[in-house]
Amino acid sequence: MSAQLRERVRAHKEALDAHVREIVAWHFNPETGCPFWLDFAARAGWDPRKEIACYEDLDRFGYFEDEWLRGGPVRQWVPKGLAHLPTYIFETGGSTGVPKARIQMNDFRTDYEQFSHTLPGTAFPRGADWLMVGPSGPRRLRLAVEHLAQFRGGICFMVDLDPRWVVKLIKWGEFEMAERYKQHVVDQALTLLKAHDNIQCMFTTPKLLEALCEKVNLRKLGIRGIFCGGTEMTPQFHRFAVEELLDGIYFAPTYGNTLMGLATHKAPVPEDNWAIIYYPPAPRAVLEVVDPNEPATLVPYGATGRVRLTTLTKETFIPRFLERDECEREAPCEQYPWDGVRNVRPFASLGSNVVVGVY
Amino acid sequence: MRHLPILRQGRPYYSVDRARAIHHRTKEPFVEISQANVGLIRRDFLQLEAVAGRLSDFTSEELIRLCASAAGHFANSTLPLGEGTQTPQEYVEATSATTGLPYNMVRRNQAKIEGVLANMAGVLRGLTRNLDLSILDRGHGEAAGTVVSYFRRTDSLGVVLPSNSPGVHSLWAPAFALKTPLVLKPGGQEPWTPYRMIQALIRAGAPPEAFSYYPADHAGAGEILRRCGRGMVFGDVSTTRVWARDPRVEVHGPGWSKVVIGDDMADRWPEYIDVIAASIAENSGRSCVNASGVWTPRHGRAIAETLAAKLAAIQPRAADDPEAAIAPFADPGVARRMNQMIDGILAEPGAIDLSEAAGRGPRLAEHDGCAYLLPTIVWCDSPSHPAANKEFLFPYASVVEAPVAAMPGILGPTLVCTAITEDRGFQQRLLAAQHIGRLNFGPIKTIQIVWDQPHEGNLFEHLYARRAFQTMLEPATA
Numbered sequence: 001m002s003a004q005l006r007e008r009v010r011a012h013k014e015a016l017d018a019h020v021r022e023i024v025a026w027h028f029n030p031e032t033g034c035p036f037w038l039d040f041a042a043r044a045g046w047d048p049r050k051e052i053a054c055y056e057d058l059d060r061f062g063y064f065e066d067e068w069l070r071g072g073p074v075r076q077w078v079p080k081g082l083a084h085l086p087t088y089i090f091e092t093g094g095s096t097g098v099p100k101a102r103i104q105m106n107d108f109r110t111d112y113e114q115f116s117h118t119l120p121g122t123a124f125p126r127g128a129d130w131l132m133v134g135p136s137g138p139r140r141l142r143l144a145v146e147h148l149a150q151f152r153g154g155i156c157f158m159v160d161l162d163p164r165w166v167v168k169l170i171k172w173g174e175f176e177m178a179e180r181y182k183q184h185v186v187d188q189a190l191t192l193l194k195a196h197d198n199i200q201c202m203f204t205t206p207k208l209l210e211a212l213c214e215k216v217n218l219r220k221l222g223i224r225g226i227f228c229g230g231t232e233m234t235p236q237f238h239r240f241a242v243e244e245l246l247d248g249i250y251f252a253p254t255y256g257n258t259l260m261g262l263a264t265h266k267a268p269v270p271e272d273n274w275a276i277i278y279y280p281p282a283p284r285a286v287l288e289v290v291d292p293n294e295p296a297t298l299v300p301y302g303a304t305g306r307v308r309l310t311t312l313t314k315e316t317f318i319p320r321f322l323e324r325d326e327c328e329r330e331a332p333c334e335q336y337p338w339d340g341v342r343n344v345r346p347f348a349s350l351g352s353n354v355v356v357g358v359y
Numbered sequence: 360m361r362h363l364p365i366l367r368q369g370r371p372y373y374s375v376d377r378a379r380a381i382h383h384r385t386k387e388p389f390v391e392i393s394q395a396n397v398g399l400i401r402r403d404f405l406q407l408e409a410v411a412g413r414l415s416d417f418t419s420e421e422l423i424r425l426c427a428s429a430a431g432h433f434a435n436s437t438l439p440l441g442e443g444t445q446t447p448q449e450y451v452e453a454t455s456a457t458t459g460l461p462y463n464m465v466r467r468n469q470a471k472i473e474g475v476l477a478n479m480a481g482v483l484r485g486l487t488r489n490l491d492l493s494i495l496d497r498g499h500g501e502a503a504g505t506v507v508s509y510f511r512r513t514d515s516l517g518v519v520l521p522s523n524s525p526g527v528h529s530l531w532a533p534a535f536a537l538k539t540p541l542v543l544k545p546g547g548q549e550p551w552t553p554y555r556m557i558q559a560l561i562r563a564g565a566p567p568e569a570f571s572y573y574p575a576d577h578a579g580a581g582e583i584l585r586r587c588g589r590g591m592v593f594g595d596v597s598t599t600r601v602w603a604r605d606p607r608v609e610v611h612g613p614g615w616s617k618v619v620i621g622d623d624m625a626d627r628w629p630e631y632i633d634v635i636a637a638s639i640a641e642n643s644g645r646s647c648v649n650a651s652g653v654w655t656p657r658h659g660r661a662i663a664e665t666l667a668a669k670l671a672a673i674q675p676r677a678a679d680d681p682e683a684a685i686a687p688f689a690d691p692g693v694a695r696r697m698n699q700m701i702d703g704i705l706a707e708p709g710a711i712d713l714s715e716a717a718g719r720g721p722r723l724a725e726h727d728g729c730a731y732l733l734p735t736i737v738w739c740d741s742p743s744h745p746a747a748n749k750e751f752l753f754p755y756a757s758v759v760e761a762p763v764a765a766m767p768g769i770l771g772p773t774l775v776c777t778a779i780t781e782d783r784g785f786q787q788r789l790l791a792a793q794h795i796g797r798l799n800f801g802p803i804k805t806i807q808i809v810w811d812q813p814h815e816g817n818l819f820e821h822l823y824a825r826r827a828f829q830t831m832l833e834p835a836t837a
Contacts, residue, residue: 210398
């Protein structure tokens with residue numbers, strides 16, 4: 001690591017610590033915090049505002065449990081300081097049982113505006129229209145991608161895919177029906193692409209991108225940039241997409257979820273061998289790679305571990321959440337002077353019952 | 360480390376995603392295998408129709424000649440393997456390394472495949488019931504005085520392959536001679552044989568684009584079977600269940616093959632003990648055609664004790680020992696779990712593993728760093744005992760007494776049934792049974808395959824259909 005980068009890493013860490021203090025002060029202030037965390041602090045017997053001075057101190061909260069996000073009362077998560085704003089609820093999971101939910105007011109807009117700055121104007125021209133083909137409904141992606149398009153001066157066309165239905169079809173062994181449903185989605189997308197010349201940018205999932213490219217050459221239909229995410233992407237898919245599907249269209253793979261926001265990818269270089277490397281939207285969210293058996297311990301750079309998320313916005317405070325993903329820990333780089341994650345994939349130790357990457 | 364690429368219609372492709380197969384003894388990675396992503400497989404399918412057309416340009420006679428030439432290359436030539444090459448001996452060693460099969464068993468399987476390729480004309484005669492194969496070239500012709508026309512039902516045969524024994528690859532080989540491009544998903548521990556067969560066929564002059572070879576995960580396997588007009592899938596019940604009702608896919612699950620003895624021959628059982636023992640133990644009991652049950656109206660206990668004593672002599676040996684007769688498990692964990700499963704089944708009263716008392720020692724054995732399950736003969740006092748109709752990937756058989764009058768219904772699904780009986784009535788009932796795949800009358804080893812007899816479905820009928828046809832045109836002269 002160069003001396004210059006080391007200095008930027010240090011400066012970022014200082015800024016992160018200051019951000020942590022600000023966020024903790026907000027969430028544990030009886031005037032601004034949400035009932036869940038105020039109650040937590042009351043029961044914990046210590047005042048986070050006095051005792052949390054830096055990012056590492058967040059370990060005192062223990063591990064955030066995803067069960068806390070299932071079911072109500074959902075208003076326990078609304079910070080009093082933001083209660084006057086229109087509130088959205090975004091869900092994740094939910095193929096069976098109660099989905100996890102996160103309330104938001106503006107975070108999705110902030111995240112996607114930040115992400116917008118990483119998109120090259122040549123591939124995602126301002127004023128160009130967008131097509132969003134993927135999971136919408138109760139998901140954050142729906143409003144987020146539309147906001148991204150609007151933020152860049154475009155209008156967003158929508159084709160929905162209901163992943164909960166796809167997961168059910170797969171579990172039932174109804175592969176043909178799943179395929180027909182996918183084709184139904186793809187057909188709608190193609191109809192829009194052929195009818196609207198100004199659609200030049202797309203969001204879609206890896207599987208839908210493959211399915212679209214089996215039917216048409218997206219470049220010939222005017223697409224210049226594709227923002228892809230929603231499910232796991234492997235290095236081989238990355239290579240396959242760039243070499244065989246996209247015909248020169250700019251490809252922006254992303255890793256995101258309702259709890260974190262959106263992690264942007266590092267521009268690929270040959271020595272990365274098509275690895276997909278993401279950096280979280282620090283300091284609003286921090287991704288770390290930890291020893292699965294000792295989740296308080298970071299693994300060395302390059303080593304494999306479980307993804308641990310900490311979300312630090314005024315709307316949402318999620319400390320030390322162990323994701324259902326594993327990856328390799330990536331060192332800071334010039335563009336992002338904080339830790340990143342490489343080749344995120346489902347966490348192997350959680351077993352094979354999780355249906356992933358089907359849409 | 361060796362690296363096996365994907366073959367995309369014959370073109371090697373080195374994937375970023377790679378799986379590793381380990382050496383069964385050292386547990387060190389032995390080979391890297393490129394993994395095909397589902398999208399890549401789907402994309403290649405867009406071109407398969409043209410490939411099928413290319414194979415149609417060959418006459419059946421040319422393809423049969425080509426198979427015969429490939430047989431020699433498979434057995435004797437140094438052939439491409441990724442960016443390097445592979446000699447026949449290296450093939451034997453590599454297959455042994457990742458599957459655990461001793462060299463002598465790999466060679467026997469190698470000879471079986473060579474035989475099928477060399478005798479493709481005979482194999483096709485059996486499959487087509489002696490059809491004049493030029494009819495397939497022209498699309499129509501005359502057979503036994505009747506005008507016939509056949510058409511290929513599919514542009515490709517997708518095959519999801521197992522890792523248990525290389526001999527299984529002889530089952531898909533005739534598809535090539537039947538002008539059908541192949542889309543193969545090799546087993547994770549046995550990528551070698553299909554790759555080598557493809558290289559042998561290409562060396563003999565086959566168009567490379569007729570062969571796709573996609574090492575992949577379950578999703579890739581499923582995509583192959585869904586996309587191909589016709590398919591074959593090998594695996595256990597959980598793997599194959601989803602395809603059981605799909606007429607496009609031939610399912611090759613557990614065999615539950617058996618030796619049954621009639622009332623008329625039961626007292627003469629000692630004469631047949633060698634055939635029964637070989638049916639259970641040859642090829643390390645890994646094949647679906649290995650017997651996993653011996654059903655007799657009487658003398659069951661004596662038969663079981665004799666088999667147990669005979670097979671107790673089979674003990675672990677080095678992979679290159681010409682006397683090796685049992686293979687270790689490539690993954691010791693599988694052996695341990697299987698052993699626990701058997702112990703669990705035997706915990707229910709009414710069945711006993713006689714092999715330990717016969718001198719075998721513990722069922723789960725370790726030798727030279729490898730885990731073995733040694734031959735196990737279980738005596739069941741009732742056909743309804745859960746041990747009575749089980750199949751495992753090693754020499755395991757239950758011996759069960761049951762009245763002949765209840766057979767064959769009581770046998771359940773049976774891939775190969777060797778019936779030692781001259782009782783015409785019993786024979787007729789066996790011939791009428793719908794749940795028996797291959798039927799041998801007389802002391803024939805269940806594992807003894809005659810390749811002109813269709814195996815678990817007729818590949819020709821799987822790939823071709825007959826249409827009604829009339830013509831007023833003059834027949835073309837040859």
